[in-house]
Amino acid sequence: MSKMKKTRKPGGGRKKLKPEYDAGKNLKEQLDAAVVLYNSEMSLQAIGEELGLNPIKVRKLLITAGVYESEVAEKVKNTFEEYRETQDYKTSILSTSSTLQLSKASVTSYLPYKKGVYFPSTEKEKISVGAERQRRYRAMKLWRAHPTEENFWGVVLAYAGVKFKTYSGLPFSYEIKKGRNGEYTKELWIDRREKSKSLAWSSVLLALKNIKEEVVERPKALGDIRGVTYIYGMFYRFGLIDVPDEVKEKMGHPKKRKKTGCYVQKCAVICAVTEDVNLSWEGW
Numbered sequence: 001m002s003k004m005k006k007t008r009k010p011g012g013g014r015k016k017l018k019p020e021y022d023a024g025k026n027l028k029e030q031l032d033a034a035v036v037l038y039n040s041e042m043s044l045q046a047i048g049e050e051l052g053l054n055p056i057k058v059r060k061l062l063i064t065a066g067v068y069e070s071e072v073a074e075k076v077k078n079t080f081e082e083y084r085e086t087q088d089y090k091t092s093i094l095s096t097s098s099t100l101q102l103s104k105a106s107v108t109s110y111l112p113y114k115k116g117v118y119f120p121s122t123e124k125e126k127i128s129v130g131a132e133r134q135r136r137y138r139a140m141k142l143w144r145a146h147p148t149e150e151n152f153w154g155v156v157l158a159y160a161g162v163k164f165k166t167y168s169g170l171p172f173s174y175e176i177k178k179g180r181n182g183e184y185t186k187e188l189w190i191d192r193r194e195k196s197k198s199l200a201w202s203s204v205l206l207a208l209k210n211i212k213e214e215v216v217e218r219p220k221a222l223g224d225i226r227g228v229t230y231i232y233g234m235f236y237r238f239g240l241i242d243v244p245d246e247v248k249e250k251m252g253h254p255k256k257r258k259k260t261g262c263y264v265q266k267c268a269v270i271c272a273v274t275e276d277v278n279l280s281w282e283g284w
Contacts (some may be wrong), residue, residue: 015125
């Protein structure tokens with residue numbers, strides 16, 4: 001008896017991690033905004049500052065929209081299209097690079113976007129899951145290489161909206177809001193409960209300074225700090241501390257954990273980050 005082939009139900013399959021992410025829609029929004037600003041005779045630099053993009057990405061947007069013209073852009077376009085008739089996309093880029101004596105990156109920067117466009121980390125709902133992971137990785141890598149308070153703040157920003165767990169295994173995440181001036185406030189809003197609780201940035205820095213051992217037995221070991229139970233979960237996810245084995249059963253086991261926390265780095269990171277703490281911040 002032959003087996004009946006199962007038909008796939010509409011809407012079946014793996015659910016998208018970020019169903020709200022739409023690369024095509026995001027690209028169009030950026031294109032429209034860049035074109036409007038460009039038509040108002042703003043420079044690429046000024047447009048970049050307005051949209052939170054660098055000038056090269058702005059130029060690429062305008063090339064994609066078909067409104068940017070230059071001698072170099074025209075040469076790249078014509079040469080690339082000529083090679084594209086007989087070669088695949090990647091090979092055509094290499095051939096164009098060789099012919100025009102430009103770097104591969106330069107050639108690519110003068111070609112229209114094929115996929116979704118880069119978005120600033122402040123617009124996380126418009127970024128793919130893979131892009132979010134890359135940003136978290138880059139932020140952490142930068143901080144480990146240059147352990148300053150500013151770079152640690154970059155790590156905290158990159159992890160906004162990520163799921164964490166407390167010492168007892170309760171899930172939570174945090175968001176960082178902007179003030180009236182458009183700048184981020186030094187305050188994390190924990191959303192585990194119906195009413196969000198605020199966590200002062202100075203409290204996070206104080207807990208960071210208090211890391212004395214690689215394995216931190218419990219949240220209070222980081223100090224008698226308001227919101228330390230959440231900071232404990234954050235630091236574990238960041239890879240700054242380790243926790244007892246029995247606690248890992250509740251908090252989970254982060255994938256591909258690298259033991260490069262503050263304690264392992266001989267406390268150099270802690271000193272560098274907390275050295276210039278502004279003592280006027282709330283919570284000290």
